[in-house]
Structures are given as C-alpha cells and as structure tokens.
Amino acid sequence: MNKRVEPPRLGEPYLLTPGPLTTSFKVKQAMLRDWGSWDADFRQMTAELRARLVAMLGDGGEAYDCVPLQGSGTFIVEAMLGSLVPRNGKVLVLANGAYGKRAAHTLACLGRKYVLLDKGDYLPPRGVEVAEALAADDKITHVVAIHCETSSGILNPLAEISEATYAFGRKLLIDSMSAFGAIPVEPAKIRFEALVSSANKCIEGVPGFGFALVRRSELEEASGNSHSLSLDLHAQWRHMNETGQWRFTPPTHVVSAFLQALTEHREEGGVAARGARYARNRDLLVTGMRGLGFETLLNERWLSPIIVTFFSPADPAFSFDRFYDLMKARGFIIYPGKLTVVESFRIGCIGQMDEAVMHEVVRAARACLDEMGVGSAAPSDTALEERARLGAA
Known part of the structure; x- marks a missing residue:
C-alpha cells in the first residue's frame, strides 16, 4: 500500500539523511x-x-x-x-x-x-x-x-x-x-x-x-x-x-x-511496503537529479533505497557548503559526502517522505544551481574516469 506521509510540523526541514530522519507527528x-x-x-x-x-x-x-x-x-x-x-x-x-x-x-x-x-x-x-x-x-x-x-x-x-x-x-x-x-x-x-x-x-x-x-x-x-x-x-x-x-x-x-x-x-504494510516507498523515493530522486546533469556514484545494480551519493559538479561556481545552505533555506537538509577519492554529497530517501517530497527536492536543487550560477551539474572527467577504472560504471 502507498502511505500518505505528513509534512514536517512547525517549519521543520526534511532530513534527507540516513538518520536521524524526519518522523511523524504521532x-x-x-x-x-x-x-x-x-x-x-x-x-x-x-x-x-x-x-x-x-x-x-x-x-x-x-x-x-x-x-x-x-x-x-x-x-x-x-x-x-x-x-x-x-x-x-x-x-x-x-x-x-x-x-x-x-x-x-x-x-x-x-x-x-x-x-x-x-x-x-x-x-x-x-x-x-x-x-x-x-x-x-x-x-x-x-x-x-x-x-x-x-x-x-x-x-x-x-x-x-x-x-x-x-x-x-x-x-x-x-x-x-x-x-x-x-x-x-x-x-x-x-x-x-x-x-x-x-x-x-x-x-x-x-x-x-x-x-x-x-x-x-x-x-x-x-x-x-x-x-x-x-x-x-x-x-x-x-x-x-x-x-x-x-x-x-x-x-x-x-x-x-x-x-x-x-x-x-x-500499518504501512511492514518491511515490504516500507522498502517499496523508499525505492520509489530513490527512483524519482535519481531520475530527477540525472535530468539536472548530476551523476550517481553507483550504477543501478548497487543503488540502495536508503541513500544516494552524487558526484559534486565540476563547475567552479559549485560549492557544497553554499549548496547545502541554499537547500536548507528551501526546507531540505542534505548530507556531505564521505568518499576518500572524489568530491560528493548524499541525499537520503528514508523517513516521512514520499514521491511528492522528492519532486520538491529536485525542484529545489534546480533552483539552487541557478542561484549559484552553476551552468552544468556534470562531474569532472577525473571522477568519471575513477569510477570506470574501479569498475563501478
């Protein structure tokens, strides 16, 4: 079954992290x-x-x-x-x-x-x-x-x-x-x-x-x-x-x-239903972010429905700290990257969120790139070459 999730209360931002995460009012x-x-x-x-x-x-x-x-x-x-x-x-x-x-x-x-x-x-x-x-x-x-x-x-x-x-x-x-x-x-x-x-x-x-x-x-x-x-x-x-x-x-x-x-x-339907909602969140997020020019670290085979890592854009106008602040101002708290080789950031798919929220996440990312003056969200050639070299493409 599809669960109708609640918006955050009292002006809270959505936590797009692997936890703590956005919880229900109850x-x-x-x-x-x-x-x-x-x-x-x-x-x-x-x-x-x-x-x-x-x-x-x-x-x-x-x-x-x-x-x-x-x-x-x-x-x-x-x-x-x-x-x-x-x-x-x-x-x-x-x-x-x-x-x-x-x-x-x-x-x-x-x-x-x-x-x-x-x-x-x-x-x-x-x-x-x-x-x-x-x-x-x-x-x-x-x-x-x-x-x-x-x-x-x-x-x-x-x-x-x-x-x-x-x-x-x-x-x-x-x-x-x-x-x-x-x-x-x-x-x-x-x-x-x-x-x-x-x-x-x-x-x-x-x-x-x-x-x-x-x-x-x-x-x-x-x-x-x-x-x-x-x-x-x-x-x-x-x-x-x-x-x-x-x-x-x-x-x-x-x-x-x-x-x-x-x-x-x-009430949502247990493990299967919870996982299915998270997977829908992931699929919409990945499709939307790729539509903006972002690249995922992983190919579809290994993408979990929990959190997705994106390469940072190579455009010199992009700064993760600025991107973070702009996303937060729009009601979304994202996560910095934790990779050892390339610059990246992460967006979680879990918590009280559904596909409607993920649509808003993608729209907010588009607006943030525009405000920063980022012309392309594509990663550096070095990042893509590293991914291909290690067999993750």
Missing part, C-alpha cells in the same frame, strides 16, 4: 509522557518492543532474541563485536566505506584480531572474495558485513556473503543499521548469528537506543566475553529476561516513540 507526540523505568507499564513496553522486533525477522526468527541497548548505533555495533566475538577470536571485516572501517577500528580498540577486506568506495565485497579470505586463514572465526554502506549508498549482497561464510563453518555478524525495517533479512534465507540496527533509521523512530537480534545460542555462549560493563549484551539480555528491566537508565521517551513508529510501520 511519533513526536508519543514522547510527551514521562515513564518510570521500573514501572510495570514500562516493563511491558520493553517486552512488546523486543517481541515485535523479533517478529520482523520473519521465517526462522524464532531462534533469536532481541537485546536493546542505550546509545547510538555505534554503541550497539561495539556491543555486538565485544560480546559475541571471543577474546581469542579473529574477524574478517568486509569494508567498502566508513562503517566497515569503523568496525575494524572498534575491533582494534577491543583488542580483537581482525583482517580487513577493503573494496574502496565503489564496489561491494562478493561471496567469492569472502571464500578466498576464509580459505586462506583458518583462524578467522567471524565475518562482519555492513548491510547498507551509507558512505556510498551501496546495498551489499548479504546472501552470497552468508553462503560463503557458513560454507567454511564461520559465523556472520551484520551491521544492518540503515537497512533493517526496509530490506528483509529472513534467517530462513540468509543465515547469520546477530544483526544490529538503531531506533532512528528505517523504523522511523528517534535516536537513543540500538538493538541486537541475536541467536539465543550465541547469547548463552557470550558470558564473559565482553570488555565492558555497560556494553555487555549477555548481561543485558539475562537481566531483561529476569526482571523485565534495562540494567541502567533507559531512554523511556525514545522507547515510547519507537513503539508508535513500530505501529506505523505495521
């Missing part, structure tokens, strides 16, 4: 009540949150449990790595952007051994490459994959990564921060031990906690692994199951907002 409204973290009503809210997130996994989800944890997405990623990778384990980190590299940095901080497979900015890690890396190193116990690498907007091929991982008897951990809730990851089809995401992404809640969906057998084996008191998934899981409470002060208002967001997610 999600905002749900934060107006105070809750006692020890109270039975809030304990029931926590239980409902956990059960509904597990149910979103679909077939095979009955083997998993949900462990929410206070903090940003990076907190829950670190908790997953520190809790589920034994101290004598070794991890193959699949990177094609900033978040794979951040996972590697996290493992270094935790004192866990790792090997980095870095594909650069343009291309995904493939199953055959994972198989080659695992065949070459029998000490690797886990593989870490980013579901949607929002540095570039690449949607990585989890199915073939998972198949290669388990063919060699290793375990897959997934950072699905910017994809869960819009792109299905059914355990019956894609095997994994744990997946993490955050409240303020595709479920369209607000920032304040992340959550791990973990195979119960992995949680049972995780006792004593963690380097941290507060980021110990096993301890949080055990405490929640015993008391119904979070171990430390929970973000009560954020939980309340998230439950409303989950209700709206279900």
Whole structure:
C-alpha cells in the first residue's frame, strides 16, 4: 500500500539523511509522557518492543532474541563485536566505506584480531572474495558485513556473503543499521548469528537506543566475553529476561516513540511496503537529479533505497557548503559526502517522505544551481574516469 506521509510540523526541514530522519507527528507526540523505568507499564513496553522486533525477522526468527541497548548505533555495533566475538577470536571485516572501517577500528580498540577486506568506495565485497579470505586463514572465526554502506549508498549482497561464510563453518555478524525495517533479512534465507540496527533509521523512530537480534545460542555462549560493563549484551539480555528491566537508565521517551513508529510501520504494510516507498523515493530522486546533469556514484545494480551519493559538479561556481545552505533555506537538509577519492554529497530517501517530497527536492536543487550560477551539474572527467577504472560504471 502507498502511505500518505505528513509534512514536517512547525517549519521543520526534511532530513534527507540516513538518520536521524524526519518522523511523524504521532511519533513526536508519543514522547510527551514521562515513564518510570521500573514501572510495570514500562516493563511491558520493553517486552512488546523486543517481541515485535523479533517478529520482523520473519521465517526462522524464532531462534533469536532481541537485546536493546542505550546509545547510538555505534554503541550497539561495539556491543555486538565485544560480546559475541571471543577474546581469542579473529574477524574478517568486509569494508567498502566508513562503517566497515569503523568496525575494524572498534575491533582494534577491543583488542580483537581482525583482517580487513577493503573494496574502496565503489564496489561491494562478493561471496567469492569472502571464500578466498576464509580459505586462506583458518583462524578467522567471524565475518562482519555492513548491510547498507551509507558512505556510498551501496546495498551489499548479504546472501552470497552468508553462503560463503557458513560454507567454511564461520559465523556472520551484520551491521544492518540503515537497512533493517526496509530490506528483509529472513534467517530462513540468509543465515547469520546477530544483526544490529538503531531506533532512528528505517523504523522511523528517534535516536537513543540500538538493538541486537541475536541467536539465543550465541547469547548463552557470550558470558564473559565482553570488555565492558555497560556494553555487555549477555548481561543485558539475562537481566531483561529476569526482571523485565534495562540494567541502567533507559531512554523511556525514545522507547515510547519507537513503539508508535513500530505501529506505523505495521500499518504501512511492514518491511515490504516500507522498502517499496523508499525505492520509489530513490527512483524519482535519481531520475530527477540525472535530468539536472548530476551523476550517481553507483550504477543501478548497487543503488540502495536508503541513500544516494552524487558526484559534486565540476563547475567552479559549485560549492557544497553554499549548496547545502541554499537547500536548507528551501526546507531540505542534505548530507556531505564521505568518499576518500572524489568530491560528493548524499541525499537520503528514508523517513516521512514520499514521491511528492522528492519532486520538491529536485525542484529545489534546480533552483539552487541557478542561484549559484552553476551552468552544468556534470562531474569532472577525473571522477568519471575513477569510477570506470574501479569498475563501478
């Protein structure tokens, strides 16, 4: 079903980012009540949150449990790595952007051994490459994959990564921060031990906690692994199951907002419908921006429905900072690029936005280029040559 989204209230701009993102008025409204973290009503809210997130996994989800944890997405990623990778384990980190590299940095901080497979900015890690890396190193116990690498907007091929991982008897951990809730990851089809995401992404809640969906057998084996008191998934899981409470002060208002967001997610039609709306947003955005002369970093095969990276125009009249300010003045907050090789910027497709909003985004971009005196939005020849050289064209 097509969802009618609400315009931002009180003059708010649309957040064209990978999260935090534009939320509905009812999600905002749900934060107006105070809750006692020890109270039975809030304990029931926590239980409902956990059960509904597990149910979103679909077939095979009955083997998993949900462990929410206070903090940003990076907190829950670190908790997953520190809790589920034994101290004598070794991890193959699949990177094609900033978040794979951040996972590697996290493992270094935790004192866990790792090997980095870095594909650069343009291309995904493939199953055959994972198989080659695992065949070459029998000490690797886990593989870490980013579901949607929002540095570039690449949607990585989890199915073939998972198949290669388990063919060699290793375990897959997934950072699905910017994809869960819009792109299905059914355990019956894609095997994994744990997946993490955050409240303020595709479920369209607000920032304040992340959550791990973990195979119960992995949680049972995780006792004593963690380097941290507060980021110990096993301890949080055990405490929640015993008391119904979070171990430390929970973000009560954020939980309340998230439950409303989950209700709206279900009413829209669940994962499939949410992902379809985002895909329509992406398709209209890409078509419109290409019509203005912009080029996407990626070809259609790897474009996610989450966020799209565009090369910056080569025209000397173009300045991203000026473009950003002009877009913001028109009600749209976009995102700077995060590539290492060429200048770029990003526009998100997620949140309370539909095709009508994306039409306005393209019109605003056209007006900004005119105001800046940019004659052509085409990127430099160097950027296009780099893309072709790396096989992303």
